[in-house]
Amino acid sequence: MKKTLLGLTLSCVAGAALANDYDDRWMFSPSFIFNAPDSGKNLESDFGLGLGLGKFINENWSLDLELDNVNFDVEGGSGAVEQTGLGLMSRYHFNDGTSLRPFIGLGAGYLDHNGSGAARGVDSSDLMLNVSVGIRKAMTDRVGFITEVKYRLDTDDYTNNSNSYDDFQYSMGVSIALGDAQTSQAAAPIVEPAPQLDSDGDGVSDQADRCPNTPAGMAVDMYGCHDVDGDDDNDGVMNSVDKCPNSRAGAVVDADGCEVQVVIELQGVHFDVDKATLKPTSIAILDAAVKTMGDHGTLVVEVAGHTDSTASEAYNQNLSERRAKVVYNYLVDHGIAADRMTWKGYGELSPIATNDTAEGRAKNRRTELVIQD
Incomplete structure (x- = not known):
């Protein structure tokens, strides 16, 4: 759950930073x-x-x-x-x-x-x-x-x-x-979610607590309810309702105890056409990602590169790999341990929008951090 909030936080900051994704200087x-x-x-x-x-x-x-x-x-x-x-x-x-x-x-x-x-x-x-x-x-x-x-x-x-x-x-x-590019907003610090009240002291916030009057010291699941039959895979979901009882250690799971993929899209990390060179407006977004991963030292991610369907599939595969490697290298060069990251290019094979319009192709040309652990 904490990783999900983290992903949403970084995506929102990045999106707000580049609401004007064009140069409006005189x-x-x-x-x-x-x-x-x-x-x-x-x-x-x-x-x-x-x-x-x-x-x-x-x-x-x-x-x-x-x-x-x-x-x-x-x-x-x-x-x-x-x-x-x-x-x-x-x-x-x-x-x-x-x-x-x-x-x-x-x-x-x-x-x-x-x-x-x-x-x-x-x-x-x-x-x-x-x-x-x-x-x-x-x-x-x-x-x-x-x-x-x-x-x-x-x-x-x-x-x-x-x-x-x-x-x-x-x-x-x-x-x-005339003037400098407007990138200062993108460098704004990431604001962590405000602490939640926990009236019964069971470690689950009142907002998420389905059993708000649990006696002190009693073991509870991720919903604040007494764990009567244990949680063998330590995913926060008790055995009686866990549909995936052998979840990978540290994985993010849903209410059924099954692993879900958390993706942080680095909105605003753009490249010039046919190039794998970071544009100046991308630096502030990556610096925000460096800060977030530094604040959460156990986070392990895959840097994933994607392209639109322009050009051949083989060319797009190679281009996505080069772009993912550039972002990976930037994070490593700025202090993120290499053993916390991998990188991979997916070419044009995983679109999130249509490739029939300029707007859709722009969305498909993206770089993501896929949380592994």
């Missing part, structure tokens, strides 16, 4: 942009600069306020046109939970054109619409690389030749997270 994004204007503008393609400020609002969607600027030379002339764009872009990212995330984008804003030299008469602005595709790659906990192709519909007819223009932009840049 991102500053400078970029280098190659601008290819519509041929109807009579402007030469050129490079410009862009700046963005935004953040993820959930696991998949991000919003960014963006500013870009470029100076175009007039084709066959001595003038130039400065183009400045200011708009809001929304992007939907695929491959949640991985470091490489393709995305599609949609946005709108205003374009301003100001001429100089032979084009000094140009001074106008109007609405623009943007559609894009791109890739975001996380390089570190703070820095990522972004490349994007953007189609821009420019409705500013400053040349008096067309109702709109079809421009293209090809950009490369970085995103820089």
Whole structure:
């Protein structure tokens, strides 16, 4: 029973620590942009600069306020046109939970054109619409690389030749997270259950005691009732109702005296796609597990690794084994005796959710501590 409460405690702490399982920090994004204007503008393609400020609002969607600027030379002339764009872009990212995330984008804003030299008469602005595709790659906990192709519909007819223009932009840049990742909550200490009242002093709390008036000094079972016929396997269930009279010593049993498996899911221990390297957000969860196993020095566990069904079964088996070994090594390196643990990979063979959805696959990519004793 104590081990069951322990498992529930650790799972609840881990789950609460990562209620927001995505990076919601503000991102500053400078970029280098190659601008290819519509041929109807009579402007030469050129490079410009862009700046963005935004953040993820959930696991998949991000919003960014963006500013870009470029100076175009007039084709066959001595003038130039400065183009400045200011708009809001929304992007939907695929491959949640991985470091490489393709995305599609949609946005709108205003374009301003100001001429100089032979084009000094140009001074106008109007609405623009943007559609894009791109890739975001996380390089570190703070820095990522972004490349994007953007189609821009420019409705500013400053040349008096067309109702709109079809421009293209090809950009490369970085995103820089402002502030530290929010992992401090995950390091919160595990709170043990409050002591329970035991009015009759039989060692069973009043809440679980089915025989609350047992005379002092009388032997009782796990329910606080007088053990009239003994408990030969010492599992807390008296012989007369024990359906599994030869339970393994120290095993967790149910009300019938039969062994049950207690699993502590390390919610929040995640890995980058195709890798067995711990992500920074996983460290606090594992540190909490180290503390719990240190506080309960007799606990013996199996570190179990699981994957979703993406890729082949053989590949997933190998990946789960490597990930389980990484967690095992972390616990050993932080003071947990190796003889208290084993490790094993189960690949894709033990799903707890459907592999047909991104949410289900994310649940199946998990690491567990299976209590052995």
